[in-house]
Amino acid sequence: xxxxxxxxxxxxxxxxxxxxxxxxxxxxxxxxxxxxxxxxxxxxxxxxxxxxxxxxxxxxxxxxxxxxxxxxxxxxxxxxxxxxxxxxxxxxxxxxxxxxxxxxxxxxxxxxxxxxxxxxxxxxxxxxxxxxxxxxxxxxxxxxxxxxxxxxxxxxxxxxxxxxxxxxxxxxxxxxxxxxxxxxxxxxxxxxxxxxxxxxxxxxxxxxxxxxxxxxxxx
Numbered sequence: 001x002x003x004x005x006x007x008x009x010x011x012x013x014x015x016x017x018x019x020x021x022x023x024x025x026x027x028x029x030x031x032x033x034x035x036x037x038x039x040x041x042x043x044x045x046x047x048x049x050x051x052x053x054x055x056x057x058x059x060x061x062x063x064x065x066x067x068x069x070x071x072x073x074x075x076x077x078x079x080x081x082x083x084x085x086x087x088x089x090x091x092x093x094x095x096x097x098x099x100x101x102x103x104x105x106x107x108x109x110x111x112x113x114x115x116x117x118x119x120x121x122x123x124x125x126x127x128x129x130x131x132x133x134x135x136x137x138x139x140x141x142x143x144x145x146x147x148x149x150x151x152x153x154x155x156x157x158x159x160x161x162x163x164x165x166x167x168x169x170x171x172x173x174x175x176x177x178x179x180x181x182x183x184x185x186x187x188x189x190x191x192x193x194x195x196x197x198x199x200x201x202x203x204x205x206x207x208x209x210x211x212x213x214x215x216x217x218x219x
Contacts (some may be wrong), residue, residue: 002028013066015059035070042142043071049149051101053077054094056087058108087112101147105129121146162198169194 005028008142009016014032017056018025043053055068055078071142080092086174088111095117102109105125110132113119123140130136135142173190176182182190 005030010060010062011066013063014068015063035067036141038141038143040071042146045146046149047072049153051149054081054090056082056090056112058082058087084108084111088115091115101145101149102131103142120148158202162201165201166194166198169197 002025006016009028009030012032014030017029017031019027021031046053048104053073054075055064055066055071055155057067057080059080061080064078065075068078082090084107087109091100091102091112092115095115099117101118101120102114103120103122104110104114105122107126110126110128113121113129113132118135119133119137120137121130122137122144125136135148137148173182173187173194177187
């Protein structure tokens, strides 16, 4: 009967704690965490942005498979019974293929958080995790992570746009100056305008980001 109870608990993604009396197993207690309601939606959004998602956990392999299946993880993207060293090794391997974000909250996540391109600690996490992370989410859940990724994406786009505008501006008017079509006085006026254009574009991006953050805060 005890074996059947353990098998049933593992199949449902629950952890089993055995209770011993005088050196013999007398029973078991079953514990588990509910999947946050926004988890599936947030993971789907991250995947739509082009991110590959991997589930790393120190829990029993069967628990990880059960929970991962509910959240849409592929079989090859789930690693259970992972020690802190294994987590760090997996993150380093992923980082070799490109930028990697690690999100965690426990002491056993600290090494992996430090190994990632960007380590993200969540609210209520252990002090070791927070000290190893680059970013700390002050609100519970994964929505903060999605917002972080989206804002970083927009900021990168703004930087590339500013570089393109600056390059185009200087190539265009530099060529005109070399051709003698722009006199030195006009060139002296145009050069500061290049920097001013980039500043205005950056300020506009900052205002847009501020509106986005305020909107998220009122949800």
